[in-house]
Amino acid sequence: MHWTKFPDALVLPLKTVCLALLDHPVPAQHAVRTGAKLLAVQTISHTTHHLRVLAEWMAHRGLTRLGELTDRHLDAYRTHVLTLDCPVIRKRQLLNTVVLVHAYRDLLPQPCRLATSAPWGGASGDNLVKVPRAPRVNKTPRIAAETMEALLAWSLRMLEDIGPDIADAWRTYQQLQQSSHPSQARFVGLPIRQRLAKFLADAAREGTALPGKRRPDGVLALDEQTLLRLMGLGFSYHRLSSARQREMVAESGLPLTESYALSSAINGTIDGRPWRDRPITPQELPDLVRFLTAAGFVIVCYLSGLRPGEALNLRRGCCDTDPETGELLLVGRRGKGQGRTPLVDAHLADDPWARPWVVVQPVHDAIALLEQLTPHPLIFPPAYGRPTLRTAQTHTRTTYYIAQDIGGFIDWINHNFVTADGGVPIPADPTKRLHVSRFRRTLAHFIVRRPRGLIAAALQYGHLATKVTLSYAGDADTGWMDDLVIERLEFVLEQVGQDRALLDEGEHVSGPATEEYKTRIAQSAAFAGRVVTGVRNSERLLTHADPNVHHGDGMTCVWTKETAACRKAKLAMGLPDNDAPDESECRSTCVNLVYTDRDIQQLRQRLHILTLHADDPLAPQPLRDRAAAQVATLSTTVERHEQASQQSPKEE
Incomplete structure (x- = not known):
């Protein structure tokens, strides 16, 4: 929420409104009309865009408090909205936002309450724009079965067969970057020139090439930064400090290679053969870590039924086991529904906002491997390695970038592996690109169409509701249950039609x-x-x-x-x-x-x-x-x- 774009006098009142939207369920009179319970965080973020239009309109007329808005002002604002050059649905949202703010009036301080008993006489935005509201339909397209099954299978292969090698190479890379690798102990206390002489002597004795990188003109040159890291020098060193040091490298006569390996061990196999025939190099390692993270996200998000935002906000130590039943749990925070409210009995959990999901073993395995990639508290930080402007302590990786990572992972798999018939391992989805909100919709579709899927879904979420109620004093994920109801209805109608035919x-x-x-x-x-x-x-x-x-x-x-x-x-x-x-x-x-x-x-x-x-x-x-x-x-x-x-x- 970019509050700097709001008029200064209205920032605090509108922050107060948004805090009420975050902290409290939708008041009954508004919930009856909309069917909402507790607004999703993303919904509140969108609401601020509508509030900004109201704030700019108020500032233009010298209004500095929400409590100054009377019925006369609201009629003028409605006229202003109806004359805007924007889609009808946008106009409806702008007017419904005013109705929503009024619905929270009993939870707001007096200066933030609208000076009206009911905006526009109780009419909704649908009636004010005089356009009938279309039925709400889940338009999120499901992922095709061939694409989803192949993507999940290769994500599991990435976790079990390829991931450990990438994690080992990343650990070695991090140690070299932090000057804590065992091979750097021989350089401790030496000045840079002596370190270079010793490194070159050892490389000549062992027959090791020096790290190189390709310049824009195509010439292979010495990668001085990587060389300095190998000698145990930190991030403050970017290049060799003198011409004499470069002469020492030239006089050594050692060859250069773009494929300077971090480790020679490739232990993972695909169909009985090593998954690659050469070691992992520093140049390709960041992309491999990104692909491994994408595979982990597919496993965690798809097999748990979490919303994308809920999965991305998982924190270190989120895996747990129920002490009574032995069920595997994933403890996180819900992004929508009544489960987002604090626990009534907060002493039942270390985090009163925590909610559990019952999961399967691959989800725990994926998180355990992802925790090896970063020391940060978030499982999916915005970046790996050196800090970025968006620190992992306060932000997570966004859904846009994780979708980009999944697309890169699919391209990498299809480029490096082939099926027995020569086709691509992960076929493209015929509908559109894979964005992460499609996972939850796809899982609801598939689970009820598997043999005994209806029974499995009922048992799974029966366990979850009991566990949440008794062990955590919370509520089940009703939004997910809603998805299952829709999918089950479609499945039952299809099955009855087939049986009758x-x-x-x-x-x-x-x-x-x-x-x-x-x-x-x-x-x-x-x-x-x-x-x-x-x-x-x-x-x-x-x-x-x-x-x-x-x-x-x-x-x-x-x-x-x-x-x-x-x-x-x-x-x-x-x-x-x-x-x-x-x-x-x-x-x-x-x-x-x-x-x-x-x-x-x-x-x-x-x-x-x-x-x-x-x-x-x-x-x-x-x-x-x-x-x-x-x-x-x-x-x-x-x-x-x-x-x-x-x-x-x-x-x-």
Whole structure:
């Protein structure tokens, strides 16, 4: 927020307004209209742009306090806004900002309260500009499956196979820059000329080339700065201090090389081969560190479901483990929603603003590696190495630059590696470039479309809500849950449409819940479409449209809570039950099961594999017996389905 651009007399009042927006949930009368709870930090940043227009208008008329704005002034300001040469949506935002400031009047000191009972008689900016408000739709495009899966796979490869070599080279580079590398101990206490003589003698004895760099005219010249670092001289030395020292280098007769290596060890492999055939040089190291950071961001942001700003603001030591459940946690600060408010019981956490996310092991591994790259408190500082104008103590890397880093990482992978068929490892997304806000939208789309994805999402965020409530006295990330509701609604409608189409084409269904399956699909398939303008509408529509049919691995569950065998098994073991099937506890005798032709095809493939295991003479006898028992069970299911299919009349 650049307050220097505001009129001086209005800086303090408007700072007070913005502080109230940051610290307090949206007042009820405004929340009912907009559906907002607690404004995102980025939203407040945008609000300052609208406030600046109001401030400049007030300053032009000699108004120095918000408390001076009466209904007459607001009518004049509305006329001013409506005559501006800007899009209608901008005019609406400018007027709605005034309404927002008034909504916070009870939380502001008297000089900051508008002198009106209701701006423009309670009308909203939509009505004032006389343009109907379009339904709010999430227009963020998802990343194509081929692109996202390849990007995540190569990010994990970067973390596991390539990253350790880059981190080791970066550690060596930092030690050389800070004169703390073991190889520099022999130069301690020597003047620069003696250091140079000793370095040249050692290089001649070991057959080592001197560091060089290419000049603009293409000539390879001595890299004096790197040479000085190798001799243990700090950042205050930029070049050799005398002509005699340059003569010593020339007289040594040592060759120059652009590829002066920091380390000769390349331990990482890709498909059984070293990921590169030459050591890492200082010239390419900054880019490699940037690519490693980009890969780490992809892993952390995508696999956790964090918003980009929440991921970028993670700090050193953010990894944690729940002492009761053993779940891996990522502790950070939410950027939006009720979870951004301080904890009611602040003693439950060292940081009252901290909120946890449940994550998987690669996220912890990525952060552990990123913490090796910088001593700064932020996991994603604005730059590595020497300090910049934007210090890492107060700023983090921006979403713009991290998106640039990800693009560079993809280009580097595609340039240096190829697939077995000669294609690029990470195909381009057909929609547009990869900006980081697309990760969260893509994850919500993919998670509910995976086998048992709906169940996994429900369990994952059920755990998270319980943990946050009991252990941290906070709230779950409701914004992420909203994304899941929308994606689940789309998925359910797609699945019902596919099931109905296959039934019409003659797909056979067998099992105890066959009639219930057909009834639910027929009832749900009658849905003809409806405009959805909010998440709550989506939830209500999902309740009516969802037939509660879950396609699993070789079977389909027509979920009925009271008769579910998996639920009874969990209750018998003293485990809590969920209102969703648990395939790990599925029983073949459950009356909720049906088998479609698609399921039987999967069972036939599994039968073939199990038969090979049962007949494997080298396998231990208990494993062979177990495979044989599974073959018998699955064969019975397949035979019953085929017999029922032959006996059932074919629809014309």
